[in-house]
Amino acid sequence: MHTDFLSYMSDDAVAAVVSGRTDPAVVLLSDTMRALRGAEADTGESVAGVLLETETPAEMSDGAFDRLMAAIDEDEFGADPTWKKAAASAGSAINELIALPEPLREAALDAAGDSGWRFAGPGIRILPLNVDGRAEAEIIRIEPGSSTPRHTHDGVEFTLCLSGGFTDERGSYGPGDLSVADPGVTHRPTADDGEVCFVLAVRDAGLRFTGVLGALQRVFGR
């Protein structure tokens, strides 16, 4: 498997991900996949890092640091409010979400506190994430041995294994592996035995994936 798919992409596709210009769901998919694979900083990301450190500093207002520390102290010794919001949402599998890699964890906790999980068949729960853009993203929790409903797609669907493992018509997938289902393909991921499987699914609303996702599809589509 490819460690870092950014190295397969054109410079413009890399720039679109690194700078955050592309669909937020795509940035999330890219960051999560690279985090799971332990990918090192891409050349494009390092360029952005260098430009940040050589920026002309803008003046912060007086006492900015003290106000920040006061806000941190006030907020229960620095506990993340997103977590508290998510914890307040009953039955949200909070410990499992905390184990997710950033930045997906933050998006998941935010969504758990907002819309929350919805039941989607025996052993299946779905957490839609709050992302803008043409592509939508959700986390699917699959009990061992359970399957998502058999489904087809108008567009391409990317299914990234986050933890546990699943098997579909194309093969078996572990953490960091990506399954790409083309339009019209019927696919039905089934969680492997022994462990709850979490996946991140990204798809567009009936539009054909182009750009970054098109490139991903060519690298990973089989």
Place this chain on the structure above:
Amino acid sequence: MRAGQDAQKKLSSTSDPASAAGSASSTRGQSTSAGNGAWLRGGAISPKGALSPAMRERFADLVGRIAASKDREAFSEIFDFYAPRVKSYILRLGADDGLAEELAQEVMISVWRKAHLFDREQASVSTWIFRIARNRRIDALRRRRKPELDPQEPLLQPADVTPPEKAISARQTEDQVRAALAELPQEQVALLQAAFYEGLSHRDIAERSGLPLGTVKSRIRLAFQKLKTKLEDE
């Protein structure tokens, strides 16, 4: 509800035609302006004063101390260096001073809270904080606009290259990117800044710089390839 959301209306999109026209109108067609990056909002950054390896190690140590013991002195040093730079980055994206300060503060809170997730083997502190700032920017723009990738962009096709076998560490990559960037002509740095840092599309860059679209594409490709070539050579 996140703190940035109420202010997101003020954060102009980089694809906003009005802001594009505003900054491009006086420079369009002037090759000297295109060359020195004066068409970039806030001007071009010179990457020559990048952090030395020793300073980068120091900042990585400081983030380690925040992670290990919530060390406020370490955090204060990180804050003093990065908060004003993150604020500059956000100002470049079109935010006003108040919003830029607010988002910079949010980024620094994330640095405090997520310090344990920083891995010095994978990225420098600068690269890591840039990622946090970029995600905060995406968040602030949430529900405000549709991203504007042009499906016809030919360069959005996958690169027709075999990626090099990674035999060097992230630390070496970070070293070499700094060295390579310092040697690039300012004109090429400005184009990389527009594409990788500010997230302007090729079309936006063409409009603002006054350069033809084809020239923008080929120059960015050339500059990025130069960086990667330098990396492979060393």
